[in-house]
Amino acid sequence: MAQTIYRRLQQVLDTLPNGFPAADDGVEIKILERIFTEEEAAIFCDLRLTYETAEQISERSGRPLEGLDDHLKRMWGKGQIFGIDFGGVYVYRMAPWIFGIYEFQLKSLDREMAEICKAYETCFASQFFTHDPPMMHVVPVEEELGSDSQALPFDQVSAIIEKGKSFAVTDCICKKEHELMGEPCTKPMEVCLSIAPVPGFFDNHPLKLRPITKEEAYGVLKMAEEAGLVHMTNNFEKGHFYICNCCGCCCGVLRAKNELGLTNAVHSNYTAVIDDEACVGCGLCADERCQVSAIDEVEDGYRVNADLCIGCGLCISTCPADAVSLVRKPESSLVAPPKNEADWYARRGESRGVDFSSFA
Numbered sequence: 146m147a148q149t150i151y152r153r154l155q156q157v158l159d160t161l162p163n164g165f166p167a168a169d170d171g172v173e174i175k176i177l178e179r180i181f182t183e184e185e186a187a188i189f190c191d192l193r194l195t196y197e198t199a200e201q202i203s204e205r206s207g208r209p210l211e212g213l214d215d216h217l218k219r220m221w222g223k224g225q226i227f228g229i230d231f232g233g234v235y236v237y238r239m240a241p242w243i244f245g246i247y248e249f250q251l252k253s254l255d256r257e258m259a260e261i262c263k264a265y266e267t268c269f270a271s272q273f274f275t276h277d278p279p280m281m282h283v284v285p286v287e288e289e290l291g292s293d294s295q296a297l298p299f300d301q302v303s304a305i306i307e308k309g310k311s312f313a314v315t316d317c318i319c320k321k322e323h324e325l326m327g328e329p330c331t332k333p334m335e336v337c338l339s340i341a342p343v344p345g346f347f348d349n350h351p352l353k354l355r356p357i358t359k360e361e362a363y364g365v366l367k368m369a370e371e372a373g374l375v376h377m378t379n380n381f382e383k384g385h386f387y388i389c390n391c392c393g394c395c396c397g398v399l400r401a402k403n404e405l406g407l408t409n410a411v412h413s414n415y416t417a418v419i420d421d422e423a424c425v426g427c428g429l430c431a432d433e434r435c436q437v438s439a440i441d442e443v444e445d446g447y448r449v450n451a452d453l454c455i456g457c458g459l460c461i462s463t464c465p466a467d468a469v470s471l472v473r474k475p476e477s478s479l480v481a482p483p484k485n486e487a488d489w490y491a492r493r494g495e496s497r498g499v500d501f502s503s504f505a
Contacts, residue, residue, distance in 0.1 A: 151177045154186040160501050161194070162493035163241035163280070168268040175261050180250065185220055188213075189239065193504050194490065196229060196236035222351035224249025229346075239504060243273065243397075244280065244379075244387070248337075249352060251318045259325040266397070267405075274398075274407040276496045278483060281398050282380040283413040284388065286370050286458035289471045290415075296473075299482065300414055302366055302376055305385045311346035312362040313339040313354035319395040328394075332372045336390040338362055366390070373434050375399065375457040380412045381483040393436030402437050408452060414479060415456030415471050417449045423468035430460035430469060 151174050158165035167173060177186065191206040199214035217237045221228035225246060228237045240246050250258065273280075284302045298304035306312075320334045339354055340362075341347065347356040357365070366376065369390035377398065378385045393399045401410040417439075419430070424446035431440035431447055439453035440460065449460075449469075461469045483489040494501050 150183050150186045150190075151181070153190055154181065157190050157504070158242055160499050161239065161241045161504065162490045162497060162499065162501060163243060163245075164269075164272050164276075164497060164499075165242045166268055166272045168265060170264075172261060172265045173268070176258075176265060179258055179261065180223070180246065181225060184216070185223075185225060188216055188220065189225060192226060192237065192239045194239050194501070195505065196227075196238045198234065198236050202237070218351070224251075224253075224352060228351070242269070248318050251315060251321060252353065254318065254321055254325065256325045259322045262322060263326060270397070270401050270405060270407070272497075274401045274405070274410045276493060277409070278480070278489060278492050278496070279380050279410060279412045280489075281377040281389070281411050282482060283411055283415075283455045283457050284376040284378055285415050285456055285471055286376070286462055289458035289461040297382075297414075299378070299382050299385070302388065305340065305378060305388060306359060306362055306366075308385075309340035309342065309359070309362075310344045311341040311348075312357050312359060313347035313350070314357050314362070314365055315339065315354050317389070317391075317395065319397055320392070323395045330392055330395050332374060332392050333368060333390075336365060336369050336372075336374060338365055338388040338390075340386050340388065370459065370462065373436065373459050375436050375455065375459065377411065379486065379489070381485050381489050384485045391436070393438070396436075399436055402453070402455075411455055412480070412482060413454075413456040413474075415458070415473055416451050416454045417456065417458070417460050418470050418472050419447055419449055420468045420470070421445055421448075423466050425466045425468070427465060429463055429465070434459045434463055 154177055155165060155167060155173055191208055199217055203210040203213055220226045226237050227240050228235060287302050290296045314335055315337045316334045317337050320330045323330060347354050374390035374392055377389045377391055378387060391399055393403050398410050401407040426446045437453055437455055439450045440447050441450055458471050461471060483492050
């Protein structure tokens with residue numbers, strides 16, 4: 146029975162647009178067994194990608210209502226599903242593997258779980274990073290956008306922050322996983338921001354996220370920029386609910402570019418350009434700032450590889466010669482992101498050829 150319910154859960158997760166493919170060695174089942182009990186796995190399979198109360202879930206699925214809300218609250222607290230408390234009225238929905246269940250295991254992650262997740266990386270990445278649209282969008286260092294009047298709100302980190310009413314910060318699970326594996330990162334770890342459109346959302350949150358003020362959120366972003374971390378958020382125009390600050394050595398998305406050569410792992414509207422005449426050849430941009438090895442040393446200095454550059458702007462802020470600038474890509478090469486999360490799901494589902502309508 147156990148193997149059957151966990152396989153069913155794997156298939157449900159893989160039917161969602163984000164995906165959760167089966168591995169040849171069955172390591173994905175080991176992951177699910179570590180996170181879910183059999184009862185929790187069965188409840189998850191009865192949920193949808195849209196929020197519902199326990200009463201609505203019970204009525205739709207035929208699952209007994211008694212005790213269901215308590216089960217769902219516990220599952221929310223264990224990072225298995227999304228939940229919202231509307232002043233005592235609770236609603237819940239499925240969480241995909243990424244972004245969702247994996248990131249929510251931060252508090253329970255140990256060396257054994259880190260090793261299992263690491264073993265699953267290649268199988269997951271081969272599916273996840275080879276379908277459009279990408280999950281994450283690079284938000285450039287805003288100071289480096291200059292007077293570019295074409296900058297859209299989702300390319301401005303301040304626009305994303307200003308739409309939020311509540312903020313929280315957590316450790317980066319990618320960095321924690323690498324630390325547990327004996328490969329600690331030298332960059333700051335508590336850098337992942339969560340954003341909500343209502344006040345007080347993170348107060349007494351079941352995942353025990355650390356609530357912070359808007360000013361502190363800006364402080365986290367500034368610290369991340371100084372440390373050479375890339376701002377990334379949801380790859381859609383409206384409704385952003387996180388900003389990750391990522392390094393090339395730990396981040397699964399950036400490592401997909403660096404280690405697997407998957408150049409379309411992330412969406413970006415900008416690229417950096419180096420002025421050959423102004424460049425003094427110090428190498429700071431290539432050696433210390435670029436997280437995706439997109440700057441090559443050439444005979445007369447350094448040059449940006451436009452095919453690899455993600456337009457984060459980190460190379461610009463520390464250039465002693467002001468030789469680097471950020472430019473918007475030609476309109477002919479730009480791909481408009483989905484309008485919102487629902488649109489992202491629709492496009493991704495179509496790209497993968499999965500019918501997730503029963504969970505929508």
